Amino acid sequence: MLSAATSPPRLTTLVLLTAVSVLSTNMYLPSLGHIAADFDVSYAMANLSISLYLAITAVLQILMGPLSDRYGRRPILMSGLVIYVAASVGCLLAQDIVVFLVFRMFQGAIVGGMALSRAVVRDMHDERSAASLIGYISLAMAIAPMTGPMIGGFLDQLFGWRANFVFFTVVGAALTLLCWWDLGETNTQKSATIRDQFRTYPELLQSRRFWGYAICQTFSLGAFYVYITGAALVGADVFGLSTTQIGIAIGAITGGFAIGSFLSGRFASRFPLFVMVLAGRVAAMFGLCLGLLLMAFGILNPITYTAAIMFVGFGNGLTLPSAASGAMSVRPKLAGSASGLSGAMAVAGGAFLTSLTGALLVPENAAERLVLIMLGSVLVSLLAALYVRRIDLREGATY
Template sequence: MLRPASSAPHLLTLILLTGNSVLTLNMFLPSLAHMAEDFEVSYGVMSIAVGAYLLMTAVTQLLMGPLSDRYGRRPVILWGLGIFTLASVVCAVTSDITVFLVARMFQSASATGMALSRAIVRDQYDDRESASKMATVAMIMAIAPMLGPSIGGLMDAAFGWRANFVLYALSGLALLVLCYVDLGETNQNQSTDFGSQFREYPELVTSRRFWGYALCAAFSVSTFHIFVSGAPLVVSAAFEMGTAELGAYMGTITLGFIIGSAISSRISRHFQLSTMMIVGRIVAVTGLGLAAALILMGYLSIPLFFGAMVLSGAGNGMTTPNANVGVMSIRPHIAGSASGLSSALIVFVGALTTTVTGAVVNIETGAFMLPFLMCLASVIGLVAALSVRAIDMREGRAVGA
C-alpha cells in the first residue's frame, strides 16, 4: 500500500519533475508535420500546439505559484500532474483538432513541476546552498532538451505521433505516484488566506533587487531561444551542413550549459549570488562579443561560431541557478509566487527575442546577427546583475553604518 510522503523529496524527484516540463514542450516537435496531415490542417494551425502552449505555461506558473504559497507545494504539484496526465490521454486519443488543442493547453500543468521545484529547494536551504542544489538539478535536467526530440522522432517512426502522448500520460502517472510517496510538504509558512498573501506582493514587485534577478534570468535564458530559433537557418547556409550534422552542433550550447551548471554546483555556496551572476554574464558576453566582432571582420569558422555558443551556455549555467534563487530570496514566504512570476517573465522575454530574431536574421547576415543578438541579450543580463550587486553594496554600507 502506498503511503503519502511526510519528508522533503529527493533531488532526483525534482530533476524528473523539471525534465518532464521540458519534454512536454519539445519531444513531439518532430511529429508536427505528420500531426497536421492526420488532423487535415495546415502546419501553421498545428504550430498552435507549440506557441499557445508556451503562453499557457506562463499563465499556469503565474497561478500555481500563489496557490502553492497558500495551500502548499505538495497538493498543487499532485493536482498539476493529475491534470497533465488526463490531458495527455485526451491528446493521444482524440481525432478532433479543437479538442486536441484544448487538451494541449491543459498539458501546461506540467510547468507546475518546473516552477515549484525551485521553490521546494528554496524552502529547505539558504541562498548559496539553494544555488548549488539548483545548479545540480539544471546540469542533469539539461539532458532533456537534447534527448527529447530524438526520442519523439523514434517514437513517431516506430508507432506514430500518438505514441508520444501515450508516453506523456505514462510519465505523468509515474511522476504522480512518485511524488505521492516521495514529495512531502516543504512550505512550512503557508499564508492563512489570499488576502494576507497578496498584501505582501507590493513589496515583491516594487523591489529593484527582485527585478534585477528576474531580468538577469530572463535575458540569460533568452540567448538559448535566440539560438534555437535562428541557428537552423544560419548554420545550414553559412557552413552548408546537413540536418544530422546540424543537430549535433546544436547541442553545443546545451553542452556549455552543463559545464557551467557543474561549475556552479561546486562553487556557488562560496560566493554571493550576484558574483556568480556577473561572472556568468561576463563569460557569455566575452565569448559572443568576440565571435561577433571576428565574424564581422570576415573570420568565420565552425570552431569560432560554436565555441562562442559553448561559452554562452556555460555563462547561463553559472548565472541562472543563482538568479533563480535570488528571485525567491526577496520574500521567502511567497517564494512560489516569485518563482512563478519570474518563470512567466522568462517565457515572455523568450517569445519577444524569438520574434525579433525571426525578423532580423537572414541568410546573408545571420552568421553575424545571431551571436550579436545573443551578446546584446547577455549585456542586458549583465546590467541587471550589476544592478543587484550595486544594491547589495549600498545596503551593506547602510547596515555597516
Template sequence: MNSPETPPHLLTLILLTGFSPMSLNMFLPALANIAVDLGTDYAIVSWSVSGYLAITAVIQLIIGSLSGRIGRRPVLLVALLAFAIASVGCVLAKNIGTFLSFRMLQGGIISGHALSLAIVRDTRSERQAVSLIGYIGMSMAVAPMLGPMLGGVLDTYFGWRSIFVFYAVVSFGLFAICWLDLGETKRRATSDRTAPIVGTTTLVWEPLFWAYALCGTFSVGAFYIFLTGVPLIAHSVFSMTTAELGVYIGSTTVGFICGGFVAGRFGSRCEPITVMIAGRLVACVGLLGGLLLLALGVTSPHFFFASTIFVGFGNGITMPGSNTGAMSVRPELAGSAAAHSGALIVAGGAVLTALTGSAVSATHGAQTLLLLMLAASAASLCFAIWAAWLKRGKAICNANESLK
C-alpha cells in the same frame, strides 16, 4: 513514504524539473504526422507549441500564488494528475479541436519546474540553493536533448499517439512518486489566505526581484535568439546539413550542462551574486571573441559555434544564482517569485525571438546574430550588477538599522 513535512529526495526534483521541457519538445518530430492524421494544416497544429507556451506563462503566475496559499504539494499533485488525464485526452482525440484543447490543459506541468525551485529554496540556505539548483538545472539541459530523439523513435515505430501514451504513463508514475515522497515544504506561518495578493504586490514593488528576474530573462533570451537565428546562418553562411546543425546546437546545450556543474560545485562557496556576474562575463567574452574573428574574416563554423558555447556555459553558471536570488528577496514568497520569473522568461523569449526573426538575414547574418546575443547577454550583465548594487545598499541599510 515520507512524512507530510519531509522534503522530497533530489531525484524527485530532478524528474519533475526534467519532465517539464520534455512535455514541450518530445512530440515536435511528430507534428507533421499529427496534422495529416487529424486532417488539418501544419500551421494549426503548430499552435500546440506556441499556444502551449502562452498558456504556461499564464499558468506559472497562477500556480505561484496557489502554492503560496495552499502549499507546494497539493498544487504539484493536481498539476501532475491534470497532465496525465490531458495526455489520455490527446491520445483519444479524433479532431484538431479536441487535441488542442487537451494539449493546452497539459500546460500545468510547468509547475514541476517552478515549484521544484521553490521547494529547494524552502529547504536550503541561499548558497546551498544555488549549488543544488545548479545540479538540478543540468537535467533541464539533458531532457531537451533526449526528448525529440525518443519522440522521433516512438512516432516512427508506433505512431504519434504513442508519445502521449508515454506522457500519460510517466505523469501517473510521477504522481505516485510525489504522493509518496513529496512532503509539504511551505512554511505554515506564511500559508494564509492573503498570501497570493500580498506576494504579487510585494514582488512587483521589489527592485531587487526585478534585477534578478530580468538577469535571468535576458540570459535565457540570448539562447532563444540563438535558436531562432542559427538555422538560417547554418544554411546561408556555413552550408551545413541539418544533422550537422543538430550537433552544433547540442554543443551549446553541453555548455549549459558544464556551467550547471560549475555552479553546483562552487555555488555553496561563493556569494550567489558573484556567481551570476561571473556567468555573464563568460558569455559576453565568448561572444566578443566570435565577433572579433568574424571581423578578421574567419568564417569557420567551428569558431562561430565555439563562441556560442560560451553563452550556454555562462547561462549554466548564472541561472542558479538568478533563480535563487529572485526567490531570496522574500523567502516566504519563493513560490510566487519562481513562477513570476519563469513567466517573465517565457514572455521575454517570445519578444526576443520575434525580434530575431525580423533582424537576421542571409546577408551579414552571422554578425547580426552574435550582436543580438551579445546585446541580450550584456543586458543581463547590467541587471546582475544592478542586483549587486541593490543588495549591497540593502545590507548597509540593515547594518545601520541594527546600530540604532
C-alpha cells in the same frame, strides 16, 4: 498502498519533475508534420500546439506560485500532475485538431514541476545551498532538450505520433505516484487566507532586487532562445550544414549549459550569489565578443562560431541557478510567487526575442546579426546583474 509523504523530497524527484516539464515542451516536435497530416490541417495549425502551450505555461506559473505559497507546494504540484496525466490521455485519444489543442494546453499544468521545484529547494535551504542544488536540477534542463526530440522521433518512427502521448501518460502517472510517496510539504509559512497571500504580493513587486534578478534570468535565457531561432538559418545558408550537423550545433549551447550547471552545483554554495551570476555574464560576453572579433578578421567557420556560442550556454549554467535563488530569497515567504513570476517573465521574454530574431535575420548577414542580437540580450542581463550588485553595495547584501 503507498502512504502520503511527510518528509521533504529527494533531489532525484525534483530533477525528474523538471525533466518531464522540459520533455513535455519539445519531445513531440519531430511529429508535428504527422500530426498535421493526421488531422488534415496545415503545419501552422499543428504548430499552435507549441505557442498555445507556452502561453498557458506563462499564465500558470504566475498563478501556481502564489497558490503554492498559500496552500503549500505539495497540493499544487499533485494537482498539476493529475491534470497533466488526464490531458495527456486527451491528446492521445483526440480525433480532431481542436480537441487536441485544448488538451495540449491543459498539459501545461506540468510546468509546476519546474517552477515549484525551485521553490521547494529554497524552502529547505539557504540562498547559497539552494543555488547549488538548483544547479544540479538545471542539468535536467540541459539534457532533456537534447534527448527529448530524439526519443520522440524514434517513437514516432516505430509507432506513430500518438506514441509520444502514451509516453507522457505513463511517465506522468509514474511521477504522480513518486511524488505522492516522496514529496512531502516544505512550505511551513503558509498565509492564513488567499487574500492575505495576495496582500503580501506587492512586497515582491516593489523589490528592486527581485526585478534585477528576474530581468537577468529573462535575458540570459533570451540569448538561448535567440540562438535556437536563428541557428538553422545560419547553419544551412551560411555554412551549408546538413540537418544533422545543425542539430549538433544547436546541442552545443545546451552542452555548455550542462557544464555550467554542473559547476554551479559544485561551487555555488561556496561563493556569494553575485559572484556566480557575474561570472556567468562575463563568460557569455567573452564568448560572443570573441566570436565577433574572429569574424572581423575574416575567420568564420562552424567550429569557431559554435565554440563562441557555447560560452553563452556555459554562462547561463553559472548564472541562472544563483539568479533564481536570489529572486526567491528577496522575500522567502513568497518563494513560490517569485519563482512563478520570474519563470513567466522568461517565457514571455523568450517569445518576444524569438519573434524579433525571426524578423531581423536575413541570409546575407545572418551569422553576424545573430551574434549581435545575442550580445544585446546578454548585455541587458549583465546590466541587470550589476544593478543588483549596486543595490547590495548601497543597502547591504541580505545573503
